[in-house]
Structures are given as C-alpha cells and as structure tokens.
Amino acid sequence: MGFEIDKGAEKILETLNGKGYEAYIVGGCVRDMIMGRKPGDWDITTSARPEETKKCFKRTFDTGIKHGTITVLLEGGSYEVTTYRIEGEYTDCRHPDEVVFTRDIHEDLLRRDFTMNAIAYHPREGFIDPFGGRDDIEKKTIRGVGFPDERFREDALRMLRAVRFAAQLGFSVEEETWKALKNRAELIKKVSAERIREELQKLIMSGRPEKLSLLAESGLMGYIWPSLADALEKYSAETAGELAASEAVPALRWALFLRRLGAAEAQSLMKGLKFDTKTMKSVCAVIAEEKNGVDVSPYGVKKTLNRLGDENYGLFLKYSLAIGDKRAGEAEKVLEEIRKKGECVGLKDLALNGTDIGKMGVKDGRLIGEILSALLDEAQKDNENNKREILEDIVRKKLTLKE
Ligand code: ATP
Numbered sequence: 001m002g003f004e005i006d007k008g009a010e011k012i013l014e015t016l017n018g019k020g021y022e023a024y025i026v027g028g029c030v031r032d033m034i035m036g037r038k039p040g041d042w043d044i045t046t047s048a049r050p051e052e053t054k055k056c057f058k059r060t061f062d063t064g065i066k067h068g069t070i071t072v073l074l075e076g077g078s079y080e081v082t083t084y085r086i087e088g089e090y091t092d093c094r095h096p097d098e099v100v101f102t103r104d105i106h107e108d109l110l111r112r113d114f115t116m117n118a119i120a121y122h123p124r125e126g127f128i129d130p131f132g133g134r135d136d137i138e139k140k141t142i143r144g145v146g147f148p149d150e151r152f153r154e155d156a157l158r159m160l161r162a163v164r165f166a167a168q169l170g171f172s173v174e175e176e177t178w179k180a181l182k183n184r185a186e187l188i189k190k191v192s193a194e195r196i197r198e199e200l201q202k203l204i205m206s207g208r209p210e211k212l213s214l215l216a217e218s219g220l221m222g223y224i225w226p227s228l229a230d231a232l233e234k235y236s237a238e239t240a241g242e243l244a245a246s247e248a249v250p251a252l253r254w255a256l257f258l259r260r261l262g263a264a265e266a267q268s269l270m271k272g273l274k275f276d277t278k279t280m281k282s283v284c285a286v287i288a289e290e291k292n293g294v295d296v297s298p299y300g301v302k303k304t305l306n307r308l309g310d311e312n313y314g315l316f317l318k319y320s321l322a323i324g325d326k327r328a329g330e331a332e333k334v335l336e337e338i339r340k341k342g343e344c345v346g347l348k349d350l351a352l353n354g355t356d357i358g359k360m361g362v363k364d365g366r367l368i369g370e371i372l373s374a375l376l377d378e379a380q381k382d383n384e385n386n387k388r389e390i391l392e393d394i395v396r397k398k399l400t401l402k403e
C-alpha cells in the first residue's frame with residue numbers, strides 16, 4: 001500500500017540511504033498516515049550515528065544530540081532525525097540512565113511507548129510493524145509495547161500519554177495496559193511539571209474532551225491535583241460539554257478545565273505546573289470574573305472591558321458562552337457597537353489626559369489619578385461627556401468642591 005509521504009522526509013530517507021544507512025519515518029507520523037490524519041511533524045529514525053547524520057546534510061543543528069536527535073533543515077521545513085537507540089535502565093521513572101545507540105531498527109521500536117507508535121515505514125520497503133500496531137490502530141486500541149507495567153515504571157509520563165491519545169484519536173486503552181496504568185498511577189508524581197502540563201494541554205485541546213473522565217478514573221489526576229480529580233468526578237460530563245462548546249484556544253480551555261477550582265486555587269495549580277505568567281493571569285482573571293456575570297449594558301461592557309483588557313474580555317465572553325451564559329452573545333453585540341462608534345472605553349480614549357489636568361493647576365499625582373478615573377467613569381456612562389470642554393468643566397467643578 002503506497003502512502004503519500006512528505007517530500008522533505010522522503011528526501012532525507014533517500015540521502016541517508018544513499019550513504020549506506022537505513023532510515024525510516026516512524027512514530028506519530030506513521031500512525032497518523034495510517035489513520036488518514038495529517039501528521040504534525042515527520043520524525044525519522046536511522047542507523048546513522050548523530051555525527052554521521054550531520055555529515056549527510058548541509059544544515060543541521062544539535063537538538064538533543066545526547067539522545068541521538070539532530071534537526072535537519074530543508075527548504076520545506078525542519079525534521080528530527082534520531083539514531084536508533086536502546087534505552088538503558090530507568091531508575092527515576094522518567095529518564096533512562098543511559099542511551100545506547102544500535103544499528104537494529106527492531107531494538108529502536110522496542111523502546112517506544114505504544115504499538116501504534118512503534119511502526120516504521122519506508123516508501124520502498126513498506127512497514128516494519130513488529131508489535132501489531134496497524135492491527136491496534138484498526139481496532140482503535142492503545143496497547144503498551146511489551147509489558148505495560150514495566151513501561152510505565154520506566155517512564156511514568158506514558159500513562160498520561162495514553163489518556164491524551166485516547167482523547168486525540170478516540171481510541172480505548174487496552175485492558176492489560178489500563179490495569180497496569182491504574183496500578184502505577186502514583187508514579188505520575190515523579191514526572192516534571194512541564195511534561196504533565198504539555199500532556200494535559202493536548203488532552204483539553206483535543207476534539208474529545210469526554211475522555212477527560214479517564215484522568216479521574218485512572219487515578220492519575222488524584223496524584224496530580226486531588227481537588228481537580230474530585231471536581232472531575234463530580235462534573236466530568238459538564239466540563240467535557242463546556243470544553244466541546246469552546247474554541248480550541250489554550251487559555252480558554254484551561255479556564256474551563258479549572259473553573260470549578262475557583263481563581264485562587266487555579267492559580268496555585270498553574271504555578272505548580274510552571275505556566276507562563278501571561279496565560280496564568282488570563283486564566284485566573286477569566287475564572288474570577290465569572291462571579292460578576294456578564295453585564296450587557298454599554299456602561300457595564302466598557303467597565304469590564306477596561307478592567308480585563310481586550311484579550312481577556314474576549315476570552316471571558318467565549319468562556320461565558322461555553323458555560324451557557326447567553327448574555328455573552330448580547331455583550332458581543334454591544335461591544336461591536338461600542339467599537340463601531342469609537343466610544344471611550346479606557347484612559348487612552350479619554351479626551352483629556354494627566355498632563356492636561358496638570359496644566360489646570362493640579363500638581364498632586366494621586367489627585368490627578370483620582371480625577372482621571374472619575375472623568376473616565378463619566379465618559380463611560382455617556383460618551384457625549386468625552387469632550388475636552390465638558391471634561392474640563394467637570395474638573396473645575398471638582399476642584400472648587402475640594403477647596
Ligand atoms: P504527536 O502527534 O503528539 O506528535 P507522537 O506519537 O508523534 O504524537 P511525540 O511525542 O512526537 O509523539 O513522539 C514521537 C514518537 O516517539 C512516539 O510516536 C513514540 O514512538 C516515541 N515516544 C515519545 N515519547 C515517548 C515516551 N515517553 N516513551 C516511549 N516512546 C516515546
């Protein structure tokens with residue numbers, strides 16, 4: 001059976017073969033091709049050692065040379081080329097103690113996580129599929145290569161990958177693999193925050209958020225964040241529905257995923273998972289805003305928009321829609337109208353600024369700040385007030401009142 005393989009990847013195989021090395025595409029791209037999905041990236045595995053691979057191509061860089069991975073740059077894109085390798089003992093459930101290169105593709109396939117990910121393909125040779133990966137793909141089954149229990153003890157992240165693939169591909173975890181996973185769930189505690197975060201993100205960004213329930217069922221979430229496991233047990237159907245009703249935007253999906261924890265706990269969780277500050281702030285701002293609900297009056301929309309900022313306000317409306325608050329649609333229309341008319345929302349739109357107020361004789365910076373807030377409020381209430389003369393009048397009145 002012939003498959004349409006990426007031109008750049010094919011070229012790399014040919015170049016390596018031309019120098020006498022074996023080379024195959026492998027892993028996720030082969031699995032995706034078999035399933036008729038478009039692969040995200042094309043990984044290549046080869047008998048060539050990293051230094052040998054580097055000699056075959058003009059532009060390369062050492063991505064993970066210790067683990068045998070070289071990135072090859074071609075005009076069409078970049079490709080990871082990894083030397084066949086065997087992983088040594090794992091003593092910490094996440095890193096092999098040593099990486100040993102081999103010239104045997106079968107040994108390389110043996111170290112991979114699931115049968116569906118342990119298939120190599122070459123356009124002239126066809127498939128190398130020693131563990132029945134194509135069969136499992138056909139049956140929509142996620143099955144560990146070899147003894148799942150051992151494989152999860154080697155690298156505990158594989159358990160979370162199993163759940164993530166279940167959601168991305170719509171597969172079920174095979175019985176023995178599932179049993180081993182449940183047995184070993186606690187080992188997830190050994191995995192780094194970054195790797196857990198990446199997998200969880202792929203899971204909540206997937207097209208089948210209903211598979212979230214597996215996070216609680218497997219016991220994994222109980223070891224990652226117990227109260228989120230409780231929330232999922234109670235609300236997994238609702239959470240899945242909300243995720244399904246939302247655009248695949250990471251901050252939005254995270255906010256919906258974590259909403260039942262409340263903003264403060266969501267923030268602790270996100271700190272623990274080493275999120276970047278921007279995403280963390282957005283997610284927490286959106287969750288915290290939920291208690292205020294969606295205000296659909298033009299004044300309310302301007303206030304909230306000014307407080308949250310454009311981006312987070314947009315997220316908040318999408319979030320509200322996803323949790324079934326119909327007012328979000330109305331607020332969107334109100335917002336559109338405000339934009340169309342170019343009405344004053346924030347200080348930068350105000351017809352008077354701090355310097356102007358200074359020139360009117362106010363020298364105290366804090367007072368200038370207070371006056372600006374009051375003026376902004378007047379302009380938000382009625383855009384007719386956003387005129388220099390009117391605002392100056394208001395300032396004068398305030399100043400005489402103060403005297
Ligand atoms: P995606 O579509 O998310 O890229 P993928 O299967 O390509 O999925 P990658 O993380 O890109 O996943 O890894 C590429 C391949 O490397 C996998 O298909 C698998 O063969 C192997 N692999 C990745 N992570 C592990 C792991 N933790 N343990 C064993 N093998 C792994």
Ligand code: MG
Nearest residue numbers: 028029040041
């Ligand atoms: Mg991949």
